[in-house]
Amino acid sequence: MTRTDAAGAPRFRRRVGRTPAVLVVPAIIALAFLVLPLAGLLVRAPWATLPQRLTDPQVLTALRLSLETSTLATLLCLLLGVPLAWLLARVEFPGRRIVRALVTVPLVLPPVVGGLALLLVFGRRGLVGEWLDQAFGLTFAFTTKGVVLAEAFVAMPFLVIAVEGALRGADTRFEEAAATLGAGRWTTFRRVTLPLVAPGIAAGAVLCWARALGEFGATITFAGNFPGKTQTMPLAVYLTLEQDLDGAIVLSLILLLVSVVILAALRDRWITAP
Amino acid sequence: MTAPLVDSRIVVDRGAFRLDIHLRIDPGEVVALLGPNGAGKTTALRALAGLVPLTDGHIRLRDRELDDARARRWVPPEHRPIGVVFQDYLLFPHLTALENVAFGPRSHGTARKEARVVAAAWLDRVGLGDHARRKPRQLSGGQAQRVALARALAVEPELLLLDEPLAALDARTRLDTRAELHRHLAAHPGATLLVTHDPLDALVLADRLVILEGGRVVQEGDAAQITAQPRTDYVARLVGLNLYRGRAAGGGVEVAGGLTLTTTDAVDGDVFVAFSPIAVAVHLDQPTGSPRNTWPATITAVQRHGDNLRLQLDGPIAAAADVTPAAAAQLELVPGRRVWAAVKATETRAYPADA
Numbered sequence: 001m002t003r004t005d006a007a008g009a010p011r012f013r014r015r016v017g018r019t020p021a022v023l024v025v026p027a028i029i030a031l032a033f034l035v036l037p038l039a040g041l042l043v044r045a046p047w048a049t050l051p052q053r054l055t056d057p058q059v060l061t062a063l064r065l066s067l068e069t070s071t072l073a074t075l076l077c078l079l080l081g082v083p084l085a086w087l088l089a090r091v092e093f094p095g096r097r098i099v100r101a102l103v104t105v106p107l108v109l110p111p112v113v114g115g116l117a118l119l120l121v122f123g124r125r126g127l128v129g130e131w132l133d134q135a136f137g138l139t140f141a142f143t144t145k146g147v148v149l150a151e152a153f154v155a156m157p158f159l160v161i162a163v164e165g166a167l168r169g170a171d172t173r174f175e176e177a178a179a180t181l182g183a184g185r186w187t188t189f190r191r192v193t194l195p196l197v198a199p200g201i202a203a204g205a206v207l208c209w210a211r212a213l214g215e216f217g218a219t220i221t222f223a224g225n226f227p228g229k230t231q232t233m234p235l236a237v238y239l240t241l242e243q244d245l246d247g248a249i250v251l252s253l254i255l256l257l258v259s260v261v262i263l264a265a266l267r268d269r270w271i272t273a274p
Numbered sequence: 275m276t277a278p279l280v281d282s283r284i285v286v287d288r289g290a291f292r293l294d295i296h297l298r299i300d301p302g303e304v305v306a307l308l309g310p311n312g313a314g315k316t317t318a319l320r321a322l323a324g325l326v327p328l329t330d331g332h333i334r335l336r337d338r339e340l341d342d343a344r345a346r347r348w349v350p351p352e353h354r355p356i357g358v359v360f361q362d363y364l365l366f367p368h369l370t371a372l373e374n375v376a377f378g379p380r381s382h383g384t385a386r387k388e389a390r391v392v393a394a395a396w397l398d399r400v401g402l403g404d405h406a407r408r409k410p411r412q413l414s415g416g417q418a419q420r421v422a423l424a425r426a427l428a429v430e431p432e433l434l435l436l437d438e439p440l441a442a443l444d445a446r447t448r449l450d451t452r453a454e455l456h457r458h459l460a461a462h463p464g465a466t467l468l469v470t471h472d473p474l475d476a477l478v479l480a481d482r483l484v485i486l487e488g489g490r491v492v493q494e495g496d497a498a499q500i501t502a503q504p505r506t507d508y509v510a511r512l513v514g515l516n517l518y519r520g521r522a523a524g525g526g527v528e529v530a531g532g533l534t535l536t537t538t539d540a541v542d543g544d545v546f547v548a549f550s551p552i553a554v555a556v557h558l559d560q561p562t563g564s565p566r567n568t569w570p571a572t573i574t575a576v577q578r579h580g581d582n583l584r585l586q587l588d589g590p591i592a593a594a595a596d597v598t599p600a601a602a603a604q605l606e607l608v609p610g611r612r613v614w615a616a617v618k619a620t621e622t623r624a625y626p627a628d629a
Contacts, residue, residue: 176325177364179351181378182429191377195368 038256045253046246053250061228062236063254069144069232070212073151074159077208081159082201086189088160089167100164107157114153115221122149122222146223147230151212159208166200167193203266210262214255276300279465280433283331284321285343286314292329293317293489297467299433304459304466306480308473310508313486315469316361319435322467323358324351335432352381357431361438363422365410371397371421372406378429396424400458416447423458432464439468440475452478473512477501485509503625504548515548516593519627527624531590535567535617537624544627551584553621554595557614558605568616573609576602583607587615 046053053059087093088100106114122129123141132138140146174196178188194201216234223230225239233255241248280299285292293314299305307315320326322333324340327348333341335356340349357378365374376393380386397403400420410418419439426434439455440448456479459466470476476483477497484494485508493505504510510517520529522541528534535547555561561568571589578584582596585607593615597607607613 171364173360173364174366176323176351177358177360177366178377178381179325180323180354180356180358181425182352182381183377184352184381187381192366195366 041249041252041256045249049246050250053247054254056247058227058236059247059251059254062231062233062251065144065147065228065231066213066233069147069151070155070209070215072148073155073212074205074209076148076152077156077159077212078201078205081156081204081208082163085160085163085167086193089164090172103160104157106154107161111154111215111217111219112221115150115218115223118146118150118153118218118222122146141222142224142226142230144223144229147219147232150218150222151215154215154218155208155211158211159204162204162207163197163201166197166204169200170196206262206266210259213258277336279303280322280333280335280467282322282333282341284318284333285328285330286317286321286326287329288317291489293321294331295484295486295489295491297322297484297491299465299467301465302463303482304468304480306468306470306476306483307486308470308476308483308512309486310471314489315471315486316437318486319358319437319467319469322433323356323435324349324354355432356435357426357429357433358435359419359422359426359437359439362442363410363418365413365418365421365425367410370407370409371402371413374410374421375425375428378425382429392428393424396428397421400424400454414447415443416451419443419451420454423455427458427462430464434459434462434464434466436466436468436470438470438472440472441470455479503546503623505546505627510548515550516554516591518547518591520545520547522624529591531569533567533569533590535622536619537622538619539622539624541624541626545624546627547622547624549617549622551579551594551596552582553617554587554593555616556585556587556595556597556601556605556607557616560614561616566616566618567622568614571613571615573607573611573613575609576607587613589615 084103088096088103119126119141121127122132124130124133124139126141129140132140138145140149170193174192175188178192183191213232214234215232216238219230219232220235220238225231225235227236231239233251237248237251237255240251278298279301280297282297283295284297285294287293291312291314295314295318297305297307297318307318309315317326321328321341328341328343330343331341332339332343335354338349339345339347340354341347365371366377369377372390372393374393375396376386376389379389379392384392394403394406397406400423402417402420402424405413405417405421410421413421419442423439436455440452443451452475459479468475468479480497482494482496483500485492485500485506487506487508493500493509500509501513504513504515504517507517518527518529518535520527520535522528522537522543522545525540526534526536527541527545527547529547537547560570569590571587571593573585574588575586576583577586579596581598583599583602585595585597585602587593587595595615597605601607605613
């Protein structure tokens with residue numbers, strides 16, 4: 001479980017006199033490197049035309065699609081990812097280490113490669129896609145469902161890792177206590193484990209949602225770039241950039257704002273350095 | 275003799291450590307599993323609860339086989355009619371006291387509303403009816419202990435397991451809670467196994483004591499038997515006696531250091547000799563006359579012990595001796611002083627070692 005530890009708050013002031021410049025200088029450069037581009041966005045924003053651009057139907061459509069798909073992707077990740085995290089944290093099975101490694105592959109895989117892989121499997125002629133298409137009439141490639149799938153593929157590891165960490169950190173003796181009171185594993189999971197790791201799940205879900213919101217590579221490869229259908233905010237930023245720099249800046253500002261709001265919401269409650 | 279409620283042989287391997295005990299618990303009986311830290315007490319309790327698999331042996335409750343290592347039979351904890359009060363209680367932090375107690379009945383299929391009624395009744399019985407809506411972190415240690423007891427009893431287990439139920443409490447609370455626990459255990463129709471390292475808990479709460487050392491049962495019996503005839507140093511220390519093992523021949527028992535202790539009990543062969551620290555007299559010169567056992571000793575430590583002082587004596591045998599503060603002052607009994615220890619034969623008890 002992630003805990004807020006008041007005593008763990010940074011206390012650098014006391015030791016600032018001995019902080020070596022060889023570390024401070026690169027640290028300040030790193031900070032500037034991270035912050036300056038974002039400041040650049042704000043400086044270059046077309047503030048005068050902002051209200052009119054924000055209400056541009058194309059912008060609103062892309063924003064709504066992004067919010068919807070990333071939320072659906074997060075729900076999908078919760079539904080499948082929490083049980084996977086539980087399995088990894090609580091059940092000993094052969095090859096568990098390999099499974100854990102596999103789960104993290106989408107974290108390091110270039111999203112374009114993920115998109116291509118999804119296309120090969122879930123595409124209309126794909127290994128699973130062809131069967132899904134014929135049996136259920138379900139088509140993923142180049143549809144909004146495909147966007148959800150691509151986002152879930154890329155974002156799920158964030159959730160699984162966060163929840164597995166929370167489960168490992170939770171005291172399993174509460175689960176033993178539940179068992180001695182007659183609760184089976186499902187009841188124990190539902191009534192004891194889940195509430196105990198709820199903060200970890202919430203943190204994982206927010207990270208997962210943020211990652212899904214920013215997803216670009218896998219989405220454009222697997223779902224394409226159709227306004228209103230698969231063109232999410234990041235895709236819109238990229239496409240708009242080719243003709244209209246100011247438009248792209250506005251779209252980026254919206255994504256920046258959403259990210260900052262998420263971070264602010266998370267900071268105190270869940271993401272606190274141990 | 276009635277059929278036992280629990281009949282078990284519990285064998286659990288934990289790395290180099292092996293727990294191997296036979297444990298019988300009769301219906302309605304309160305048994306204390308007493309032993310030093312690391313003796314395997316908690317492991318035995320966890321094995322009974324089904325939280326630790328047996329390496330070998332079996333656990334039978336009434337005529338139901340809960341565990342049988344050879345037949346690879348194992349009933350999971352949730353299907354055993356066994357309640358547990360854990361050492362640090364493990365109350366669910368996200369549930370109120372009432373919901374904690376209602377958890378068991380709910381898991382056994384009782385409807386939510388009914389389970390809450392049952393839970394409220396149990397909280398009343400442990401005197402916490404007005405704390406039903408509190409979360410565990412808002413309860414004191416003693417209150418949490420009572421909620422944990424109510425939670426375990428609310429499923430009406432045939433066997434109640436208590437793991438160091440009073441260890442987490444301060445001395446004052448422990449006194450009250452111990453008395454109250456005694457009342458609840460007496461009212462509990464099922465049997466109880468109490469794991470503790472505190473001899474007082476065991477003597478007050480239990481009908482029978484089973485003493486565990488190094489994964490083995492070294493002695494068992496009721497409080498009177500255990501206190502009268504300890505069979506290991508650990509038990510002797512628990513009940514406050516000096517204990518020696520030796521060979522008896524013709525009224526004398528040869529113990530360590532070449533010393534022969536005279537006793538009045540007629541024994542033969544391998545025996546234990548026990549005597550109380552109060553029976554040990556300390557002299558500056560070798561006492562003469564009267565049938566006394568005497569040996570030279572050196573005082574290694576002096577501690578307060580009730581109204582007296584307890585001296586630790588080193589010599590052919592290590593012994594504890596209780597003297598009054600006045601005597602200690604008069605004789606200048608301080609660590610390092612060489613003295614003579616003396617015990618009357620009538621003050622010693624000798625009993626066979628292999629019984």
